[in-house]
Amino acid sequence: MGRAFNFSAGPAVMPEAVLRQAAAEMMDWQGSGMSVMEMSHRGKEFIGIYEQAQADLRELLAVPAHFQILFMQGGGLAENAIVPLNLSQGGAMDFVLTGSWSQKSLKEAGRYGTARVAASAQADGFTSLPDPATWQIGGDSRYVHICSNETIHGVEFHDLPDLTALGCAAPLVVDFSSHVASRPVDWSRVGLAFGGAQKNLGPAGLTLVIVREDLIGHALPHCPSAFDYKRVADNQSMYNTPPTYSIYIAGLVFQWLKANGGITAMQARNIAKAQLLYDFLDNSSFYVNKVAKNCRSRMNVPFFLRDESRNDAFLAGAKAANLLQLKGHKSVGGMRASIYNAMPLEGVQALVAYMREFEQTQA
Numbered sequence: 476m477g478r479a480f481n482f483s484a485g486p487a488v489m490p491e492a493v494l495r496q497a498a499a500e501m502m503d504w505q506g507s508g509m510s511v512m513e514m515s516h517r518g519k520e521f522i523g524i525y526e527q528a529q530a531d532l533r534e535l536l537a538v539p540a541h542f543q544i545l546f547m548q549g550g551g552l553a554e555n556a557i558v559p560l561n562l563s564q565g566g567a568m569d570f571v572l573t574g575s576w577s578q579k580s581l582k583e584a585g586r587y588g589t590a591r592v593a594a595s596a597q598a599d600g601f602t603s604l605p606d607p608a609t610w611q612i613g614g615d616s617r618y619v620h621i622c623s624n625e626t627i628h629g630v631e632f633h634d635l636p637d638l639t640a641l642g643c644a645a646p647l648v649v650d651f652s653s654h655v656a657s658r659p660v661d662w663s664r665v666g667l668a669f670g671g672a673q674k675n676l677g678p679a680g681l682t683l684v685i686v687r688e689d690l691i692g693h694a695l696p697h698c699p700s701a702f703d704y705k706r707v708a709d710n711q712s713m714y715n716t717p718p719t720y721s722i723y724i725a726g727l728v729f730q731w732l733k734a735n736g737g738i739t740a741m742q743a744r745n746i747a748k749a750q751l752l753y754d755f756l757d758n759s760s761f762y763v764n765k766v767a768k769n770c771r772s773r774m775n776v777p778f779f780l781r782d783e784s785r786n787d788a789f790l791a792g793a794k795a796a797n798l799l800q801l802k803g804h805k806s807v808g809g810m811r812a813s814i815y816n817a818m819p820l821e822g823v824q825a826l827v828a829y830m831r832e833f834e835q836t837q838a
């Protein structure tokens with residue numbers, strides 16, 4: 476059957492070129508006599524891999540010099556605790572609720588301090604974004620948290636909010652797990668951004684944290700040492716053993732991104748892919764996407780068959796056509812197509828062709 480088009484939300488599709496290179500280097504990395512996963516994280520070979528990955532990511536995302544790039548572990552969910560442990564200083568934090576992931580962040584932060592809701596789109600089923608002008612941010616806020624791409628509800632901030640323009644001096648914390656590297660980042664609006672690697676960067680195990688230097692060094696006394704940004708930064712992300720193999724694979728993804736035109740080229744490809752799928756959905760009376768047009772995710776596209784009794788047949792036919800992992804998240808139902816950087820346009824074309832054909836067979 477060969478490789479399928481994999482629409483999984485994460486862990487997710489990888490660039491084929493990266494998988495091939497990793498396979499070729501599996502037994503003996505560049506004459507070192509060993510696999511990357513067998514190397515000391517303190518040896519010169521791995522340090523070279525680490526430094527290259529750091530430099531490539533900094534270049535790709537245009538990360539300014541006054542931000543640190545940390546390679547951590549624990550995933551996005553652990554950061555829901557690690558961020559308040561490092562940034563709250565025992566004060567209050569404000570959250571904008573736009574779907575399941577920001578809800579989770581609010582709940583977890585509440586275990587470490589006062590976590591407030593600045594705005595919520597829950598009343599409309601998380602199909603829109605609350606206008607930043609309406610956000611209720613406390614004057615004492617230590618930070619404002621958003622999830623810039625809600626992986627489950629398929630809602631994306633196409634521009635990051637400008638807190639300064641809202642008269643708010645608190646730093647913006649962004650969970651960008653599921654669209655990091657899909658588009659450029661305006662770092663002038665960001666205090667800290669975090670994301671697990673397994674959506675758009677590489678294998679699970681690596682968690683990316685990009686943090687402005689003045690926000691480092693304020694951890695609460697009970698913050699675990701391995702999660703204190705200062706300790707992680709002072710030790711070049713090697714206070715404890717980092718997820719070495721995941722860093723190596725993510726590094727190959729960064730090289731693949733650079734070889735394919737970088738982040739602006741990716742953004743253009745992602746816009747074209749998303750537009751193809753949304754245009755098809757909007758012109759269909761058989762399928763529907765319920766998210767407001769100004770905030771539809773370019774990475775995660777939830778959609779429904781208007782007649783849900785056909786869901787199982789739809790998924791079975793998709794599988795037979797080598798289109799995998801299209802079932803929606805259980806909390807939302809329906810279908811979801813995740814179309815990350817590594818999903819080629821041909822994959823979306825194949826999906827649309829299948830959806831059209833399925834609709835015809837059901838007439």
Ligand SMILES: *Cc1c(COP(=O)(O)O)cnc(C)c1O
Nearest residue numbers: 550551552553576626652653671
């Ligand atoms: C997947 C995801 C997470 C959780 O990541 P884990 O690595 O499972 O902890 C958090 N936030 C967003 C937006 C996600 O998509």
